[in-house]
Structures are given as structure tokens and as C-alpha cells.
Amino acid sequence: xxxxxxxxxxxxxxxxxxxxxxxxxxxxxxxxxxxxxxxxxxxxxxxxxxxxxxxxxxxxxxxxxxxxxxxxxxxxxxxxxxxxxxxxxxxxxxxxxxxxxxxxxxxxxxxxxxxxxxxxxxxxxxxxxxxxxxxxxxxxxxxxxxxxxxxxxxxxxxxxxxxxxxxxxxxxxxxxxxxxxxxxxxxxxxxxxxxxxxxxxxxxxxxxxxxxxxxxxxxxxxxxxxxxxxxxxxxxxxxxxxxxxxxxxxxxxxxxxxxxxxxxxxxxxxxxxxxxxxxxxxxxxxxxxxxxxxxxxxxxxxxxxxxxx
Amino acid sequence: xxxxxxxxxxxxxxxxxxxxxxxxxxxxxxxxxxxxxxxxxxxxxxxxxxxxxxxxxxxxxxxxxxxxxxxxxxxxxxxxxxxxxxxxxxxxxxxxxxxxxxxxxxxxxxxxxxxxxxxxxxxxxxxxxxxxxxxxxxxxxxxxxxxxxxxxxxxxxxxxxxxxxxxxxxxxxxxxxxxxxxxxxxxxxxxxxxxxxxxxxxxxxxxxxxxxxxxxxxxxxxxxxxxxxxxxxxxxxxxxxxxxxxxxxxxxxxxxxxxxxxxxxxxxxxxxxxxxxxxxxxxxxxxxxxxxxxxxxxxxxxxxxxxxxxxxxxxxxxxxxxxxxxxxxxxxxxxxxxxxxxxxxxxxxxxxxxxxxxxxxxxxxxxxxxxxxxxxxxxxxxx
Numbered sequence: 047x048x049x050x051x052x053x054x055x056x057x058x059x060x061x062x063x064x065x066x067x068x069x070x071x072x073x074x075x076x077x078x079x080x081x082x083x084x085x086x087x088x089x090x091x092x093x094x095x096x097x098x099x100x101x102x103x104x105x106x107x108x109x110x111x112x113x114x115x116x117x118x119x120x121x122x123x124x125x126x127x128x129x130x131x132x133x134x135x136x137x138x139x140x141x142x143x144x145x146x147x148x149x150x151x152x153x154x155x156x157x158x159x160x161x162x163x164x165x166x167x168x169x170x171x172x173x174x175x176x177x178x179x180x181x182x183x184x185x186x187x188x189x190x191x192x193x194x195x196x197x198x199x200x201x202x203x204x205x206x207x208x209x210x211x212x213x214x215x216x217x218x219x220x221x222x223x224x225x226x227x228x229x230x231x232x233x234x235x236x237x238x239x240x241x242x243x244x245x246x247x248x249x250x251x252x253x254x255x256x257x258x259x260x261x262x263x264x265x266x267x268x269x270x271x272x273x274x275x276x277x278x279x280x281x282x283x284x285x286x287x288x289x290x291x292x293x294x295x296x297x298x299x300x301x302x303x304x305x306x307x308x309x310x311x312x313x314x315x316x317x318x319x320x321x322x323x324x325x326x327x328x329x330x331x332x333x334x335x336x337x338x339x340x341x342x343x344x345x346x347x348x349x350x351x352x353x354x355x
Numbered sequence: 356x357x358x359x360x361x362x363x364x365x366x367x368x369x370x371x372x373x374x375x376x377x378x379x380x381x382x383x384x385x386x387x388x389x390x391x392x393x394x395x396x397x398x399x400x401x402x403x404x405x406x407x408x409x410x411x412x413x414x415x416x417x418x419x420x421x422x423x424x425x426x427x428x429x430x431x432x433x434x435x436x437x438x439x440x441x442x443x444x445x446x447x448x449x450x451x452x453x454x455x456x457x458x459x460x461x462x463x464x465x466x467x468x469x470x471x472x473x474x475x476x477x478x479x480x481x482x483x484x485x486x487x488x489x490x491x492x493x494x495x496x497x498x499x500x501x502x503x504x505x506x507x508x509x510x511x512x513x514x515x516x517x518x519x520x521x522x523x524x525x526x527x528x529x530x531x532x533x534x535x536x537x538x539x540x541x542x543x544x545x546x547x548x549x550x551x552x553x554x555x556x557x558x559x560x561x562x563x564x565x566x567x568x569x570x571x572x573x574x575x576x577x578x579x580x581x582x583x584x585x586x587x588x589x590x591x592x593x594x595x596x597x598x599x600x601x602x603x604x605x606x607x608x609x610x611x612x613x614x615x616x617x618x619x620x621x622x623x624x625x626x627x628x629x630x631x632x633x634x635x636x637x638x639x640x641x642x643x644x645x646x647x648x649x650x651x652x653x654x655x656x657x658x659x660x661x662x663x664x665x666x667x668x669x670x671x672x673x674x675x676x677x678x679x680x681x682x683x684x685x686x687x688x689x690x691x692x693x694x695x696x697x698x699x700x701x702x703x704x705x706x707x708x709x710x711x712x713x714x715x716x717x718x719x720x721x722x723x724x725x726x727x728x729x730x731x732x733x734x735x736x737x738x
Contacts, residue, residue, distance in 0.1 A: 141710070
């Protein structure tokens, strides 16, 4: 029994970073007032770029290529929605479609239809102190990305709620006109957050192809970008909330996979489809319960026009 | 007399101006993709041949037809194009009707999934005579899609839950429950023992949508149904009082309310129609081409609907034209595989076109500038 629990916790820690980074990226973007449903596409490009780069350079360096790819798509999203005040949902959806089909095309023309060749996986760290302690030993043996996810979430929380930059960012997402009267450049902050969210989503994608697995597979990220959005909503648009929700969803997924292999009889009573639907259902219920008291940034999705009041 | 001619000329320029950003976006997307094939193969003649194959594969193999005089060379591609176009018409109209009432229906995918599974169940297990059966299945699909679209509408009007997030969640709930539970569980066909077959029970032959050209083509009754849907939605939105009210709600619900329009009722009604259209897409897909619910929906048709609606500038006739164009492209895309170009290539063209349409304001700025240059001071700039 202990081994089963440990195995589930271990695979949660392996799988969660992708979701955590993507949902942190979504929080960053939406806190500045820009809707980002392109997370899925940014993750996909990040996963692909990191895997391709890792064929040439060391995997640790390749991860940054994934981040840049995510940021590149995010820059397009930012340009369209900030400079040209395009509909942010449309532009995000367009990014998803382009990433879906474009990477299929690249994958097919360069490698094989199913995925890239295997790469050197990110090195796993062994924490010497905890290896003998039951339960706690699951903390050991993950790649740096897992530990980085915790650090980034905490740092993001501190920056957002304890620093002047964070205050400005929140102001821009809540009431951009008020922020602008204080001399804050709404556009510049929004550009920075959208591109930053692309970096994070790209990192999440890279985590999938370099840390969770050892190659890019055609179906990646298989809807994880949308679960990241659910985690963002579930975590009420806060970094720690999104972190917790992402970890919770990842744990649920590991539990489902664990049940399928160790206790298939449970899945005859509760079908897998129900468990797969659960994160989305919970998010929907939370949203319904919050109702109009939802914590979404007030200016979310509203293009900022300096001359309007 | 001349008055009427002037007004019709004005209508044509209005339509042209509205369509221009889309046409330019599609042209730009085609160009980008042409260059992409050329560069990835380091040979632009491959790109040229790929585009040629795509044209013949979508519009009909005319060179082959003039050589062999075989009608099947034309009717087969027509069948593929029209079946694909029909699905895009229904999902595109679904998204576009929701836009008209001011809602963003990202949930067409989920509504289509429910429509498809409903049609598959009714088609397989409901014994009805040949003439009525397809109708019953399509209506069932419409009702299922409709109900699934009313849920986020209700949550929006009752609790203020934003429909973009709620429909994304509902999409995945539908996919999880249908594809990972119903299709592999209670509704799985392989009770007879054949484990290699996936999907639900095949529908009865009485439920199949009739093929209009018999064995010559897969062209089925779904396409005329789609054309009819375009015309009905167009007439409803542009010529009826009810459609006018729906558009008024979409343009400004507060103003509509003060004008005495029942805002909530119109919103529910439009979303019910939007969901029904997406559900019918699922029904036509099952009854016309698949004849069962296969393991998965396979393609993000619902998301394609968003692209089609926006490239069609949200006008029913524009949606019809965009759907037909991309249906032809997709049917042709399968022919590109002969040259080793992946069949999802038309989807890349579509995605890029959507991206360029999203930058509509850029086109408009460019067009206005070129117009100003062409005829200086023809019209005083508006404040």
C-alpha cells in the first residue's frame, strides 16, 4: 500500500510541473488583463522546440529554446491584442490552431508523424538526505524542472503581491485607466506579461518533452493547456492558488493512471471518463458557486484604449 | 431606376469591403504555406505540384476526366469536399449565431460530440422506417447539442459565469464522458467479441443519410441540408423581426432592453439554435460518413467552426463560402499526401488565415491608407 501511494506521489511530481508552469503563465497573462486561451498552442510549440533543440545541444540548454518558442507565439498574441486591440479569444484560438497544424507539418516533414527521435532526458537529481525516509523519499529523483516549479510559484507570488511591479501589474488588469493616470505604461506592462506567460507556457511544454518524457510526441500537450486554464480559474487567478490547483489536478491524473494499473476493479465502478472529466467539472462548479463574485481581473479581455474613459 | 442601381452598387461595395480582409488573409495564408512547403523541401516545384494536387483533389480531377472520361474522377472529390464543407458549415454557423447574440461559443466541439453520440445511438437502436429515421436522428442530435449549449447560457445569465471558460470546460467534460466512457464502455460495439473494432454499434441502414449520386460519390444529403441551413439562418437574421432582435441584443444588450426586447429570452433562443447547429454537425457526421461513433471525433471540428465563422466575417453567406472553400482545401489535402505533405496542411492554412483575420484592424488600416492615397479628399475624415 505504501509503495502504491509513493508511486502515485512520485508520478504526480513528475507530471505536475508542465501544468504548474502553464497555469502560472496563464495567471501572469490574465492578471494584466489579456485573455490567454492560446496556452495550449504555446505549450505545444515549447515542447516541440525543446525536443528539437535537444537533438543538437544539451537538454538543459534546449529547454530555453522551448521557452523562446512559447514566447514567440505569445509575442504575436500580444501584438495583435495590445497594438491592434483584436479580440483576444480569437487571437488565442488562432495561435492554438496554428501551433496544432504547423507543428504537425514540421514534425512530419522533418521527423516522423508520431514524434521526434528520443533525446537525452533532463538529469534527475537525487536528494541524499531524504532517500531513507518513507513517503518523503518521493521528493528525490526528479529533474530540476520539478523543483523549479515550486520556486517559480513562490517567487511569482512574492512579486505579484509584495512588490511595486506586482502592484502595477494588478492595477493594469483591474483598472488600466487609473494605472495610466499614475504614469504606468499599460501597453508595456501588458506586453511584458503576455510574453512572460509565453515563456512559462513554453517551459511547461518543454517539461513534457524533456523531463516527463524523452521526446516530443504528436499529440502533446493533449489538452493540458486547457486544464492549465482550469487550474488558473480554480486557483482564483493567484499564483499559489494556480500552483495548488495544478498540483491537485496532476495528482488526480496520477491517481487515475495508478488505479488503472494497480486496482482496475475500482475503475469498473467509477469509469475513467468520470475521473478525466472531474477537474473540468470541479472548475465549473467553483465558477458557478463564485458567480458574480468571481475573482477574475476586472479589465480582463477589454482592450485598453488610452483615449476612452 | 438609377436610384435602385446606385443602392445595389452600394450593397456590392459594402459586401466587397467586408469580405476584403478575409480574402486578403486567406491569400496571405496560402502564400505563406506555399513558401513553407517550398523551403522545407528546398524545391518550389514540389510546392507548386502540391497546390495543384490540392486543387484537383478538392474541385475534381479535371485533367484526368478529360483524359479518361470517367465521371468518378470528378464526383469522388466533390463528395469529399462537400461532406467536409457540410460539417464546417454547421459548426461555423453555430459559432456565428452565438456571436450574433454576443456570446463566444467555444463549446461547438462538445455540442457536436453530444449530437454525434445521440445520432449514433438513435441510429443504431431505434427501429424506424427509412423515410423518417434520418430525420429523427438529426432532430435528436440537434436537441442534444441545443441542451448542451443552454447549460453555459444558463450559467452565464444566472450566475455570470463567463461562457468562454464554461464552454471550454464543457467541451472536455463531453469528450471525457463520451469518448472515454460511453464509447469504450456501455455503448461499445464489440460485445460480439471482435475486440479490434472500436466505436459504437453501426447504425441501421435505414438511418443512413442517402447518397445523392449513389456509388459514384460520398456526396450525401448532409450537404443540401447545410446549404439550406445557410439560407435559413441568413433569412432569419437579416429578414425577420426575431432575428433583428437577436442581433440587437448582440450589439448592445442594455439598449435592446430599453427598446423592450426580451434580452434573456433572445439569448437563450440564439444559443439553443447555435447548439442545435453544432449538434446537427455531429449527426450529419455520424449518419452521413462514419455510420457509427468511432473511437474519437478525431479532428477539432468545433474549433474549426470558430475559424470558419470569423473568416466568413460572421455573415451566414460568408460562413457558407468559407466552409465550402476550406472543405475543398481539406478534401484536396488528402491528395497532397501523395507528395508527402501531411493532410493536416489545409488546417495550417486555415489557422494562419484566422490569425490574419484576427489582425483585421491592420488590414483595415492598410486599406484605408491605400484608399486615401487613391482619392485624396474624397471624403472628409470622420472625427
